[in-house]
Amino acid sequence: MPDGTAGTVAPILVREDRDAVATLVLNRPAARNGLSVALLDALAVELAAIADDAAVRCVVIAAAGPVFCAGHDLKEITARFADADGGRAFFADAMARCAAVMGSLPALPQPVVAAVGGLATAAGCQLAAACDLVVASDAARFCTPGVDIGLFCSTPAVALSRAVPRKAAMEMLLTAEPIGAEEARRIGLVNRVVPAASLREEAQALAARIAARSALAVRLGKRTFHRQAGLPLAEAYEVAAAAMVDNLLAEDAAEGIGAFLARRTPEWRHR
Template identity: 50%
Template sequence: MTTSDILQRDLDASGILRLTLNDVGRRNALSEAMLAELGAAFDAAGADQAVRVVVLAANGPAFCAGHDLKEMTAGRSADDGGKAYFAKIMSMCAGVMQGIVNCPKPVIAEVTGVATAAGCQLVASCDLAIASDSASFSTPGVHIGLFCSTPMVALSRNVANKHAMEMLLTGDITSATRAAEIGLVNHAVASDVLQDTTMELARKIASKSSMTLATGKRAFYAQRDMSLSDAYDYASSVMVENMLAQDAREGISAFIEKRSPHWQDA
């Protein structure tokens, strides 16, 4: 796998791709360069048959500090006061977050340190998240006169409305333990077992049929905003097509015959 200075890529033999934010000096901010790297990395992971699961991790004391405010402030020097540049960055960021959701491979955030503003959005956009018990989360835009409107999109789709609004309206820091309680992350674990815990989960998922995982992930996000009857109609049609797939035949046969399945990922 190719690796840049600010985003490391490591693919192991079991098909687990670790993407590691590595712009430590800027607290792994979502700069224009980082957004471009992440967007390309998730597009490539989705298309690479060797990749079965993606783990998004970070080096340094911060998981991700959100947008690079110095970079964005520099954009104000344009004749339009930065409007076009801000629109570009917001579009790039939205593209990355949707790219994570639309990636056919499950994505697990492995969170150490702080994840603030768009960094919190990044965690919320992942399918699963495991956090160090020393990690923390916040959407602190209200402290600087900038409501975290784009982080709100991912946050409000992962935690109950009142929990999301409390984070957004106060900007207060949320501990990893509390983040697990409200559903922002799956588990908060001791720092010394964070990577092992994340990789154990990733290996468990990677052992499944990638066709089945892609089918399920796509259906999960598609049905959420449908009415109950539409969701059942849609999910039923997905189930029918899934039942006709080769791996479903193999998996059911293996279960009946009390043996391990041999996935063809088809």
Template identity: 60%
Template sequence: MNAHTGIDAPPLTRADADGVAVLTLDNPRARNALSDRTIALLHETLDAIAADASVRCVVLAAEGPAFCAGHDLKEMTARRADADRGRAYFEDLMGRCSAMMQAIVALPQPVIAAVEGVATAAGCQLVATCDLAVAGENARFATPGVQIGLFCSTPMVALSRNLSRKHAMEMLLTGEAVPAAEAHRMGLVNRVVPAGAARDEALALARSVAARSSLTIKTGKRAFYAQAEMGLAEAYDYAARVMAENMMARDAEEGIGAFIEKRAPTWEDR
């Protein structure tokens, strides 16, 4: 375990192996809160990964008993001393955090959350934003802002795009914690595993994704999120164009040929 305690220690670490980049939130003393520094490091690291062809999938994990407790409320409260009582800072913070969340969606590589412990507020938003999520059976998810007079409006954006409206509204209106099994039933996470096994399961899932053509995965991820914002007819027109273009790729030709010939494909990612 790499539990940093020094003030200059980075709250995020990266380790790459076999085409998978593992990003670890590593500030357990602050329950891995999304401080200004953490948001900036996450966004910078995502930008670097987007341009790194050696990375085919990403796992987002965390050290300590909490996956992510959301925004750093102490950091935010300190800005109440600003001349405008923090308004400009709060607007800038929410903009920077929203941009980082959108960078996950825009990333060519899929991102898999490996969740142990609690994921609350913007931490729950982070899980909902990832393409896939694996949770240890001890994991808990909540958007508890309503309990302290601050509705989780930005987490709402990710939740409402992952859950049914009534499930999302229940989490947002009550702020109550949802256990891993319930989060799975609601569609917030893909798999629930024994406590402590989320990272290993996420890595296994990531290696499965990494074994595919990265061009195909990139094409599919981009198309999935684009069509989800369209009307039905527009979505079908768009998806048809994407599929026709995909058919012209070398990897599609190779993959179909390998299937017909009953052999393993050789991907060239083009």
């Protein structure tokens, strides 16, 4: 989908497929990869297509330019203050579209890895937090700066508070202070910190390693993980135990166990 900026024809979202990994590249570097309605729609379309694509076993979300994502497109938002309703209808629609995209990431059958190479702020931080794993460059920074402009990052707080301890999330939300990649790893927002020059390579390698596993086991495991996470302990074990039974009855479990006992490499059938 092309950018809505006059005179440009470059797609605002680029998909690259390699080794069973689909990489989605935010491609609005001049706009700091701001989440315009058009970019949110493009993400929604591609994620829906990936969900039904059995050839894709892992996803990477990356970005062009020095900024991963600066959050919502504030120029687009500001222009709607002149609407007859002050922008209410547009804002409600934009937030609903954003929530749908963010909610689709943990619901996606395939694991999602964010490759954060620069600033991830506001809804950009939300995007990273909503992914299953985050690989960050040593130059990456994360921030929820809404309070600095009188707009508390309430929707980014949803993903952030599920990715890091609550007090760490509240400090980021209340102070608007950016944190570096190592601090983000310390609080659990980031899994790995790598040199900036090798960010995409490292994220791709991690995704490829995941994609090399049984797709059935990974998809079942991701779904169960997110389902049990919000349940009381006893219910969580019920859900997990039922998933283990289903997994044990799958062809790949029999193949994997047999291969382990025979000390050979398993041949996954992804069923």
